[in-house]
Amino acid sequence: xxxxxxxxxxxRSFDEVQGQEHITSILKYEVANNKFSHAYLFCGxxxxxxxxxxxxxxxxxxxxxxxxxxxxGKCEACLAIDSGAATDVIEMDAASNNGxxxxxxxxxxxxxxxxxxxxxxxxIDEVHMLSTSAFNxxxxxxxxxxxxxxxxxxxxxxxxxxATIISRCQRFDFRRITTEVLxxxxxxxxxxxxxxxxxxAAVLLAKQAQGGMRDAISxxxxxxxxxxRIDEELVNLTVGKIGRENMLAVVKxxxxxxxxxIFAAVDETVRSSRDITVFWxxxxxxxxxxxxxxxxxxxxxxxxxxxxxTQALTSLAALFTxxxxxxxxxxxQDALLAMQKANAVRRIxxxxxxxxxxxxxxxxxxxAMLARISNIESNxxxxxxxxxxxxxxxxxxxxxxxxxxxxxxxxxxxxDDDDMFRGDAPRMTVSAPKKExxxxxxxxxxxxxxxxxxxxxxxxTLKPFRNRAEVLEKMEAASAMQASFFKRAKWYTDExxxxxxxxxxxxxxxxxxxxxxxxxxxxxxxxxxGRALTKADLGxxxxxxxxxxxxxxxxxxAAEE
Numbered sequence: 001x002x003x004x005x006x007x008x009x010x011x012r013s014f015d016e017v018q019g020q021e022h023i024t025s026i027l028k029y030e031v032a033n034n035k036f037s038h039a040y041l042f043c044g045x046x047x048x049x050x051x052x053x054x055x056x057x058x059x060x061x062x063x064x065x066x067x068x069x070x071x072x073g074k075c076e077a078c079l080a081i082d083s084g085a086a087t088d089v090i091e092m093d094a095a096s097n098n099g100x101x102x103x104x105x106x107x108x109x110x111x112x113x114x115x116x117x118x119x120x121x122x123x124i125d126e127v128h129m130l131s132t133s134a135f136n137x138x139x140x141x142x143x144x145x146x147x148x149x150x151x152x153x154x155x156x157x158x159x160x161x162x163a164t165i166i167s168r169c170q171r172f173d174f175r176r177i178t179t180e181v182l183x184x185x186x187x188x189x190x191x192x193x194x195x196x197x198x199x200x201a202a203v204l205l206a207k208q209a210q211g212g213m214r215d216a217i218s219x220x221x222x223x224x225x226x227x228x229r230i231d232e233e234l235v236n237l238t239v240g241k242i243g244r245e246n247m248l249a250v251v252k253x254x255x256x257x258x259x260x261x262i263f264a265a266v267d268e269t270v271r272s273s274r275d276i277t278v279f280w281x282x283x284x285x286x287x288x289x290x291x292x293x294x295x296x297x298x299x300x301x302x303x304x305x306x307x308x309x310t311q312a313l314t315s316l317a318a319l320f321t322x323x324x325x326x327x328x329x330x331x332x333q334d335a336l337l338a339m340q341k342a343n344a345v346r347r348i349x350x351x352x353x354x355x356x357x358x359x360x361x362x363x364x365x366x367x368a369m370l371a372r373i374s375n376i377e378s379n380x381x382x383x384x385x386x387x388x389x390x391x392x393x394x395x396x397x398x399x400x401x402x403x404x405x406x407x408x409x410x411x412x413x414x415x416d417d418d419d420m421f422r423g424d425a426p427r428m429t430v431s432a433p434k435k436e437x438x439x440x441x442x443x444x445x446x447x448x449x450x451x452x453x454x455x456x457x458x459x460x461t462l463k464p465f466r467n468r469a470e471v472l473e474k475m476e477a478a479s480a481m482q483a484s485f486f487k488r489a490k491w492y493t494d495e496x497x498x499x500x501x502x503x504x505x506x507x508x509x510x511x512x513x514x515x516x517x518x519x520x521x522x523x524x525x526x527x528x529x530g531r532a533l534t535k536a537d538l539g540x541x542x543x544x545x546x547x548x549x550x551x552x553x554x555x556x557x558a559a560e561e
Contacts, residue, residue, distance in 0.1 A: 005224075006217040009189055010052055012082070013070040017049050017056070018185050018213055019177035026172075027053065028069030031060040037170040039142050039151040043158040044174025047212025050154040051125060053174075055081070058089045058121040061150060077117055088114040091123045100133040107141045110149045120149050127153040128160035135162050143168045176211025179203060179304045185213070186220050195220070196229040204235045207304060240274040244309065247286050248316060254328070255319035257358045266350050276346045277339050284332045286313075291325050293317040323374035328357050462500060465491035467528050474524050482520050485512040490543060499525065499533075502543035509542055 011017045014024040030036040040057070042050040059071035059081045071078050080086040092102070106122060114120045124130075130138070142151055142165065153169060155161060183199070183206040190197035197220070205223070209216035223230045223238050236243050246265065253261035269279045293299045293310075294317045300310060320328075335353040339346045360368040360375075468491045475483035490502040501521075503509040512518070518540065522533045 004218070005189065005193070005221040006214045009217060011049070011056065012073050014053070014056055014060070015070060017053060019181045020049050020053070020174055023053065023172045023174065027057055027060070030069070031057070031066060032069035036061055036150070038145050038147075038149065039169040040153065041161075041166060041169035041171045042152065042154045042174060043171065044156070045176055045211060046156055047209070047214030047216075048174040048177060049213065050174055051123070053172075054123045054125075054152040054154055055089075057152060058123065058150075061119050061121065062086075062088075062117040080116070086117060088117040088120045089123070090121070091125065093125050094129045095126045098129045098131050098134060100131065100137050103130070103134045103137040107137060110141060110146055114148055118148070121152065122149070123152045123154070125154045126156070127165075128155045128157045135165060139164055139168070177213055178211075179206040182206035182209055182211075182213060182216045186216055189217065189220065190224075190230075193224070195224045198229070198231045200232050201230045201235050204232055208235075208239055208241075240278045241282055242269060242274070242279060244286075247282050248312060250283065251286055251290070252316060252319070254354065254357050255316075259355065259358065262354045262358070263351065266347060266354070270347055276350055277336065280332065280336050280339060280350060284329070284336065287325060287329050287332060289313055290317045290320065291322075291329065294320065294322050294325060321371070321374040324360070324371040327360065327368060327371040331357055461495045462492035463494075465493050465499060467525075471521075471525050471528050474528060475520070478524065479520065482512075482515055482517055485515070485517050486521065494539075498537055498539055500539045500541070502541055504543055506542055509540060512540065 014028050017024050027036075036057075040054075042054060044050055056071060059073075059078050060066055060069060062077040062081065063071040064075040064077055065072045073079075073082070077086070081089050090106075092106075110120070145151065151169075153165075158166070183202040186202045186205055187197060187199070189195075190202070201223075205219045206216055208219060219235075219239065220230075223234060226234060226238070228234060232243070235241075242265070250262065250265045252258075253265075266276070266279075269276055289303055289305070290313065292302050293314055296302060299314075303310060303313070305313065317325075331353055335349050338349050342349070360371045472483060472487065475486060485503075485508060486501065488504055488508060492500040492502070494500055503512065518535065518538060522535070522538060526533045
């Protein structure tokens with residue numbers, strides 16, 4: 001019967017444990033000097049050597065001929081423990097034996113001396129699964145056990161253990177094993193087992209194991225079942241990955257809005273019967289690496305990649321802004337949760353999310369707005385915005401300019417009529433040319449650029465007035481009637497610092513003017529802002545814009561065209 005490689009290659013001594021030298025060196029010293037503790041707590045992620053070290057420690061304290069703290073593996077005690085015949089070494093799975101009765105049995109047994117070995121060792125795996133009453137029953141025995149008893153507790157979830165249990169044990173934290181250590185060990189195993197394993201494939205298997213030696217060896221065993229040379233292509237096919245280069249191509253397609261490549265990648269994943277959540281997790285991993293490259297000055301320290309992979313990732317990160325990467329990461333996480341809840345629509349969820357990632361205008365979320373703004377800022381900083389971008393807008397404004405002055409000049413004839421009734425003919429002939437020449441003369445428009453938006457109605461850069469709530473509060477305290485005129489208005493500040501009030505209709509604007517609202521507003525606003533405001537700092541007008549278009553949408557659309 002075939003024995004799994006992870007069982008066959010389980011370490012038999014502390015020196016064979018990979019990647020945990022900070023723990024094995026201490027345990028070897030304690031055993032060699034007969035200073036080991038009565039209770040140990042091994043905690044860490046799966047497959048990092050907790051149970052293996054527990055069994056090695058059980059052999060080491062009972063070994064008849066230990067060497068520098070390592071069990072000899074040849075004496076009667078070591079052979080009995082390896083074969084499972086030693087009744088004084090008890091392994092208990094707390095996941096299935098988590099009741100108070102199981103702990104009471106241990107408490108009743110510890111008073112008896114070992115039958116064959118020097119010490120009775122209790123190895124309790126997944127100890128965090130014990131019930132509260134079981135922990136309480138274990139407390140006293142764990143604190144003051146008999147001299148011939150050693151407790152070794154192992155857990156993957158340290159936070160679930162009571163502080164009273166942790167404080168009674170000598171705690172060791174098992175780290176995730178590095179990719180380099182995992183890859184080298186896999187190559188040694190492959191050489192000993194006669195398996196043809198490429199170096200790049202070993203690194204890929206090590207990365208897929210995510211720091212767990214048992215997972216890495218199990219993946220090697222799985223790939224070895226094909227009886228072929230194990231290379232990167234075979235690993236990707238066996239594990240269900242599409243490869244690093246293909247994944248980078250998908251991310252590049254997102255940056256360039258290449259929908260054909262995106263749909264082709266999803267279709268290939270589905271047609272090859274790969275799990276689309278694995279594809280999605282690989283995509284999240286790439287975006288994580290992109291964020292590290294984009295935000296860290298020493299990215300190579302946090303990336304487990306080769307030099308060529310790091311260079312490719314750096315060039316790809318230049319296509320994104322930090323805000324856009326953050327926005328995409330949020331969408332990827334939300335989509336992964338949706339895929340896990342609804343298996344039937346995984347492909348649809350993936351495709352819709354990727355399309356929305358290509359174009360932030362398809363989302364109205366604040367994160368999408370920030371991504372669009374960051375793209376504009378990046379284009380401005382790199383000089384991608386040229387005069388050609390704004391030329392169509394200038395032409396449109398020039399075409400619409402003559403229409404607006406006609407409405408502005410509508411009062412002119414009425415003034416002239418009044419002059420005719422008064423018989424003041426010279427005044428009529430002098431004032432009319434001045435009013436007509438001002439808006440139509442190009443030089444006048446260039447000399448007073450701040451008056452152009454007011455005269456022509458072109459798009460302005462307006463920001464919300466931040467002190468609106470405070471000003472309104474003081475207005476209501478001073479005059480509730482006058483404050484009511486301003487509640488329904490929209491408050492902005494333009495690029496020149498001028499306060500712009502947009503009223504919903506002409507009626508509200510007329511009421512505000514009739515009750516001397518401008519002076520009232522300037523007085524209250526001056527006290528709030530701490531500076532004297534004049535009529536030149538305030539502009540009141542009707543809101544003639546479409547209700548469906550916000551100021552930020554107009555700015556973004558104008559900049560992105």
